[in-house]
Amino acid sequence: MEQKKHKSRVAEKKNEVVASLKNFGTRIYDQLDKGVFPTISMPSRSTENIHYDPHLRQFILGDKSVSRSARNIRHVKPFTQLSWAAMFSNELTIQRKTSTLRDVYYSAQAYNMTFKDQQESNNIITDLETVTGFSREDFSIFPEERSAVFGDLTIEYTVPGYEGKTLNLTSHPDGVLIGPALTSSEFAHTTADKVIAIEKGGLFTRFIEENVHKKHNALLVLTAGQAPRQTRHFIRRLHDELNLPVYIFTDGDPWGMHIAMVIISGSANAAHLRELNTPDAVWSGVWATDIVNYKLPTDPLDDVDIKRLYELQKDPRYQNDPLWQREIKTFLKIRKKAEQEAFSRYGLTYIVDEYLPTKLKQTT
Amino acid sequence: MEQKKHKSRVAEKKNEVVASLKNFGTRIYDQLDKGVFPTISMPSRSTENIHYDPHLRQFILGDKSVSRSARNIRHVKPFTQLSWAAMFSNELTIQRKTSTLRDVYYSAQAYNMTFKDQQESNNIITDLETVTGFSREDFSIFPEERSAVFGDLTIEYTVPGYEGKTLNLTSHPDGVLIGPALTSSEFAHTTADKVIAIEKGGLFTRFIEENVHKKHNALLVLTAGQAPRQTRHFIRRLHDELNLPVYIFTDGDPWGMHIAMVIISGSANAAHLRELNTPDAVWSGVWATDIVNYKLPTDPLDDVDIKRLYELQKDPRYQNDPLWQREIKTFLKIRKKAEQEAFSRYGLTYIVDEYLPTKLKQTT
Numbered sequence: 203m204e205q206k207k208h209k210s211r212v213a214e215k216k217n218e219v220v221a222s223l224k225n226f227g228t229r230i231y232d233q234l235d236k237g238v239f240p241t242i243s244m245p246s247r248s249t250e251n252i253h254y255d256p257h258l259r260q261f262i263l264g265d266k267s268v269s270r271s272a273r274n275i276r277h278v279k280p281f282t283q284l285s286w287a288a289m290f291s292n293e294l295t296i297q298r299k300t301s302t303l304r305d306v307y308y309s310a311q312a313y314n315m316t317f318k319d320q321q322e323s324n325n326i327i328t329d330l331e332t333v334t335g336f337s338r339e340d341f342s343i344f345p346e347e348r349s350a351v352f353g354d355l356t357i358e359y360t361v362p363g364y365e366g367k368t369l370n371l372t373s374h375p376d377g378v379l380i381g382p383a384l385t386s387s388e389f390a391h392t393t394a395d396k397v398i399a400i401e402k403g404g405l406f407t408r409f410i411e412e413n414v415h416k417k418h419n420a421l422l423v424l425t426a427g428q429a430p431r432q433t434r435h436f437i438r439r440l441h442d443e444l445n446l447p448v449y450i451f452t453d454g455d456p457w458g459m460h461i462a463m464v465i466i467s468g469s470a471n472a473a474h475l476r477e478l479n480t481p482d483a484v485w486s487g488v489w490a491t492d493i494v495n496y497k498l499p500t501d502p503l504d505d506v507d508i509k510r511l512y513e514l515q516k517d518p519r520y521q522n523d524p525l526w527q528r529e530i531k532t533f534l535k536i537r538k539k540a541e542q543e544a545f546s547r548y549g550l551t552y553i554v555d556e557y558l559p560t561k562l563k564q565t566t
Numbered sequence: 567m568e569q570k571k572h573k574s575r576v577a578e579k580k581n582e583v584v585a586s587l588k589n590f591g592t593r594i595y596d597q598l599d600k601g602v603f604p605t606i607s608m609p610s611r612s613t614e615n616i617h618y619d620p621h622l623r624q625f626i627l628g629d630k631s632v633s634r635s636a637r638n639i640r641h642v643k644p645f646t647q648l649s650w651a652a653m654f655s656n657e658l659t660i661q662r663k664t665s666t667l668r669d670v671y672y673s674a675q676a677y678n679m680t681f682k683d684q685q686e687s688n689n690i691i692t693d694l695e696t697v698t699g700f701s702r703e704d705f706s707i708f709p710e711e712r713s714a715v716f717g718d719l720t721i722e723y724t725v726p727g728y729e730g731k732t733l734n735l736t737s738h739p740d741g742v743l744i745g746p747a748l749t750s751s752e753f754a755h756t757t758a759d760k761v762i763a764i765e766k767g768g769l770f771t772r773f774i775e776e777n778v779h780k781k782h783n784a785l786l787v788l789t790a791g792q793a794p795r796q797t798r799h800f801i802r803r804l805h806d807e808l809n810l811p812v813y814i815f816t817d818g819d820p821w822g823m824h825i826a827m828v829i830i831s832g833s834a835n836a837a838h839l840r841e842l843n844t845p846d847a848v849w850s851g852v853w854a855t856d857i858v859n860y861k862l863p864t865d866p867l868d869d870v871d872i873k874r875l876y877e878l879q880k881d882p883r884y885q886n887d888p889l890w891q892r893e894i895k896t897f898l899k900i901r902k903k904a905e906q907e908a909f910s911r912y913g914l915t916y917i918v919d920e921y922l923p924t925k926l927k928q929t930t
Contacts, residue, residue, distance in 0.1 A: 299775055299914060302768035304907045311863060311911035348712070348767060348790075350743055362775075364739050373737060375728050376745025379714055382771060383739035403712060404666035407746060411663055411726075426712075499675060543668045547675035550663060 211443060212360050212388050216295070219341065222334040223292045230285065239273035242284060244332045245474060252473045254518035259466070259481035261473035261519075263332075270329075283326045284333070286315045291330065291341035298362045300342045300382045303327065332474040339385065339432050349433045350377030352410050353394055353421035355444075357387035375410055377424055385432045389443055392421070396562075397440050399423040399483075401452040401461055405542050405553070412554040418562065421446070428461050431478055437465060438480045448480055449562060454488030454498070455539035456510040459529065467519040485525075486565040487557070490532035493540045496557070499547050500538035507539060575807060576724050576752050580659070583705065586698040587656045594649065603637035606648060608696045609838060616837045618882035623830070623845035625837035625883075627696075634693075647690045648697070650679045655694065655705035662726050664706045664746045667691060696838040703749065703796050713797045714741030716774050717758050717785035719808075721751035739774055741788055749796045753807055756785070760926075761804050763787040763847075765816040765825055769906050769917070776918040782926065785810070792825050795842055801829060802844045812844050813926060818852030818862070819903035820874040823893065831883040849889075850929040851921070854896035857904045860921070863911050864902035871903060 226242075233240040245251065245263040255262045270281040290309060294301055301309070307323040310316065317323040327338050338344075355371045361383045368390055371378050378384065398420045400406045406424040409415070415422055421440060425433060440446050450465055452458030468479035493500060503511075511533050520526045533539070545553035590606075597604040609615065609627040619626045634645040654673060658665055665673070671687040674680065681687040691702050702708075719735045725747045732754055735742050742748065762784045764770045770788040773779070779786055785804060789797060804810050814829055816822030832843035857864060867875075875897055884890045897903070909917035 300771055301914065302907070304905065305768055305772075305910050305914065308863060308905075308907050308910035309914060312913050344768070344771070348714070348740075350712070359739065361739055363777075369738055374733055374742055375723065375725055375747040376712075376743040378738055379740040379743050381740025404669055404708070407664055407708070408669075413727075499672060541668065541672075543666070543672050546669050546672035549676050550665065550669065550673060 210388070211439075212386055215340065216360075219334075219336050220292070220295055222336060223288055223295070223341075226288050226333060227285075227292075239271055240281070241269050241271040241273070242281065242333060243267050243269035244329065247328070247332060247474060252470050256518075256522065258476075259519075260468040260476075260479050261470045263473050280326065280329070283310075283315065283317065283322075284329050286310065286313060287326050287330045291343070294342040298342075300344050302344060303338075306343060328474070335475070337431065337435070337472075337475050337478065339382075339435065342382070344382050344432065345430050349380045349426040349430060350406065350424040351380055351384070351421060351436070352377045352406070352424075353392075353415040354419075355392040355394060355421055355440075356390045357384065358390045359383055359387050361386060371421070372415070377406060377410065377422075380423075380430075380433050380436055382432075385436050389439070392444055392446075393419065394421045394444070394446060395419045397421045397423060397437060397446045397448040398558075399425055399429070399437060399448060399450045399465060400542075401425055401427060401458055402542050405451070408550070409554065412551055414554055414558065417554075418558070425461060425465070429465055431472070434465055434468075434478045434480070437483065438477055441480045441482060447566070448483035449486040449565060450483055451487055451542065451558075451561075452485070453539070453541045454490060454493050454544075455503070455541075456507055456514060456530075456533065458488065458542075459485065459526075460510075460514065463514075463519055463526075484565045486561045488540055488542055488544075490529045490536060492557075492561075493538060494532070494536060496545070498540040498544040500536075500540045500544070503533065503537045503539055508534070508537075575803075576750055579704065580724075583698075583700050584656070584659055586700060587652055587659070587705075590652050590697060591656075603635055604645070605633050605635040605637070606645065606697060607631050607633035608693065611692070611696060611838060616834050620882075620886065622840075623883075624832040624840075624843050625834045627837050644690065644693070647674075647679065647681065647686075648693050650674065650677060651690050651694045655707070658706040662706075664708050666708060667702075670707060692838070699839070701795065701799070701836075701839050701842065703746075703799065706746070708746050708796065709794050713744045713790040713794060714770065714788040715744055715748070715785060715800070716741045716770070716788075717756075717779040719756040719758060719785055719804075720754045721748065722754045723747055723751050725750060735785070736779070741770060741774065741786075744787075744794075744797050744800055746796075749800050753803070756808055757783065758785045758808070758810060759783045761785045761787060761801060761810045761812040762922075763789055763793070763801060763812060763814045763829060764906075765789050765791065765822055766906050769815070772914070773918065776915055778918055778922065781918075782922070789825060789829070793829055795836070798829055798832075798842045798844075801847065802841055805844045805846060811930070812847035813850040813929060814847055815851055815906065815922075815925075816849070817903070817905045818854060818857050818908075819867070819905075820871055820878060820894075820897065822852065822906075823849065823890075824874075824878065827878075827883055827890075848929045850925045852904055852906060852908075854893045854900060856921075856925075857902060858896070858900060860909070862904040862908040864900075864904045864908070867897065867901045867903055872898070872901075 230240040246266040246268045251264040251266040270277045450462040462485035466483045594604040610630040610632045615628040615630040634641045814826040816825045826849035830847045
C-alpha cells in the first residue's frame with residue numbers, strides 16, 4: 203500500500219522541533235525585553251507527579267510543575283545549562299549533525315559550559331525534553347544502542363547526502379541497523395500487513411532465513427533485549443503511519459515480559475514523552491502458559507525473578523488486564539522460565555513452522 | 567581495485583569446512599571398520615599448552631594433545647557429544663541454516679543428546695573448532711553480538727535467496743550490520759585504501775556524517791566495544807583479501823587499548839584458531855600520550871584500571887614493542903583516562919578534522 207499521506211511526516215516533525223526550540227528562546231527574550239528575570243517552567247518529574255493513565259495506557263506527568271528562574275541564585279546554573287542545551291540542540295539540527303549524551307557532556311566544555319558530571323548533563327537534556335515535549339532523538343541526540351529491522355518496507359532518507367535516496371529493508375539479509383538515518387527516514391512503500399518484534403538476535407536471523415517476512419507479510423524488528431528508545435519510536439511509527447498491528451515475541455521470563463510491556467506502555471522515566479510506546483501492540487509470547495503447553499526445556503526462576511514478578515503484579519501497567527495477571531500468576535506457580543531458543547528442542551524450524559502461526563492467530 | 571583473484575575465497579573455504587567435517591567422520595568410521603574403539607585426538611587447550619608466538623604475533627597451542635576415546639568410560643559422553651556436534655554442524659552447513667551457541671544447546675535435546683549445561687555444550691563446540699582448525703562461525707554457529715561497517719565496498723552475497731546479489735556498503739548511512747550474511751559474502755569491488763576500526767557507535771556515526779570514508783578513502787568498522795569474533799575475522803579478511811592497512815581507534819584507557827590488541831594479536835581463548843586477528847593492524851589512538859598532548863578532559867584511573875595496566879605490562883602480547891610499553895607507562899604515570907568523545911571539547915568535528923589525519927600519518 204502506498205503511504206503518500208504520511209510522506210511528509212518527518213519534515214513536518216522537524217519543523218515542529220525547530221519551532222519548539224525557537225519558542226523556548228523567544229520566551230526568554232520576551233521576558234528580558236519586559237525587564238523581568240527570565241523563568242522557565244515545566245511539569246515536575248518527581249515520583250509523586252508520575253501517574254499511570256489507563257486511557258493513554260502509559261505513564262504521564264501530573265499537574266505539579268517546577269520552574270527555573272534566573273532570579274533565584276540556586277536556579278542560575280540549571281537555567282543557563284538548559285538554555286545552552288536548547289542552543290546546542292538547535293545547532294545540531296541546523297547543521298544536521300547527530301550527537302550522543304556523552305558527546306553533549308564533552309561538547310559543553312567547548313562553550314565553557316560546566317556540568318558536574320554526566321548525570322547532570324543527562325538531566326538537563328531530560329529537562330529540555332520535558333519543556334518541549336520532544337524526545338532527545340528529535341534533537342539529534344542519539345543513544346549508542348543499535349537494533350535492526352528487516353522486511354519489505356522501502357524507506358526514503360532525509361539525512362544529508364542521501365536525500366531522496368531509497369532503500370528497501372530486505373536489501374541486507376542480516377537486517378538493517380536502526381540508527382539516526384533510518385529513524386529519520388520517510389516510509390515510502392510497504393506490502394507488509396504486520397510487525398513482528400523479536401527480543402533475540404539469533405531468532406531474528408532464524409526468522410529471516412525461514413522467510414517469516416514473506417510467509418507472514420511481516421516487518422521483523424530486532425529489539426536486542428530492552429528496545430532502545432529510537433526503536434520503540436520506530437515501532438510506534440510503523441503502527442501509526444502504516445496502520446500495522448504489532449506482535450512482540452520475547453523470552454518467557456519476567457524480563458522478557460517487561461520488554462514487551464515497555465514497548466506497549468512505556469516507562470516511568472519517559473512519562474514526559476508520548477510516541478515512545480505503542481499501546482495497541484500485543485505480547486504474543488513466550489508466555490508462562492506456553493512453557494506449560496509446549497513442554498519447553500526450562501530453568502528454575504531464581505530469587506530476583508520472583509521478586510520482579512511480585513513487583514510487576516502491582517505495577518499499574520499490568521493491572522486490569524487478565525492476560526498479564528494470568529501469566530504472572532502462572533510464572534509464580536510453575537516457578538520456571540524458558541528462552542525463545544528453547545523451541546529448538548523440537549528442531550530449528552519448529553518455532554517458525556508451528557509456534558509462530560499459532561500465536562499470531564491466538565493474539566489477533 | 568577489482569579483487570577477482572579472491573572472488574572464490576568464500577566458496578573455497580566452505581568446501582574446506584565440509585571436507586574437515588567429512589574427514590572427522592571418516593576417521594571414526596575407519597577405526598570402527600578396523601574393529602578398534604574410535605578415538606579423537608586434538609591439541610590440549612590447558613593453560614600450560616598456550617604459548618605466545620612472537621612470529622605469528624598471537625597465542626598458539628603447543629605440542630600437548632588430549633584424546634577422547636570411546637573405549638574410556640569417562641570419555642564416552644564427550645566423545646559422543648563431539649560427534650553429535652560435528653553431525654549437527656554438517657546439517658547446518660548442508661541446509662544452509664545459521665545457529666547460535668544457545669540454539670545448539672537446545673537443539674541437542676531434539677536428538678536426545680544431553681548437555682549438563684550451556685558451558686558443557688560451548689566447550690564441545692570449542693573442541694570441534696580445535697579438532698578441525700575452523701571457527702564455529704565457519705560451521706554457521708554465530709554469536710549474538712552485532713557490529714557494523716560503512717564505506718565503498720561492494721559485496722556479493724552467498725546466502726540462500728541472495729546468491730549473486732550485490733550491496734554497496736554505503737547503501738545505509740547508519741552502517742551495515744556485520745552478521746552471517748555479510749561475513750559470508752565475497753568482496754567484489756572497493757576504492758578504499760584503508761580500514762579504520764572504531765570502538766564507539768557515536769563516533770562511527772560522526773565519521774560517516776563527516777564523510778571520513780570519502781576524505782580518507784576508508785572502510786569504517788564499528789567494533790561496538792570488544793570486537794566480536796566475526797568482526798575480527800571480517801577485519802582480517804579486509805586486510806588479507808583487499809590488502810588494506812588497518813587503523814584502530816579506541817578510548818584512551820586500558821580497556822580500549824586491549825580492544826585494539828585483541829584485534830591485532832587475538833586472545834588466549836582462541837589460541838586454537840588462526841584468522842581471527844590481524845597482526846599488521848595498528849592502534850592509532852587514543853593513546854595515553856594523546857591525553858597529554860591534546861590536553862583532553864579526563865577521568866582518574868580507578869583501582870581496576872591500574873591493576874589491569876600492570877597485568878597488560880606483563881602480557882606477552884605487549885612485550886618487545888616500545889609503543890605499547892611507553893603507553894602503559896604513561897597511563898601509570900598520569901593516572902588518567904579519556905574517552906574518544908573527549909575531543910568534543912574542541913568542537914564536534916575536531917576529532918575528524920584535526921586528530922584523525924594527524925594520527926593516521928603518525929601510525930603509517
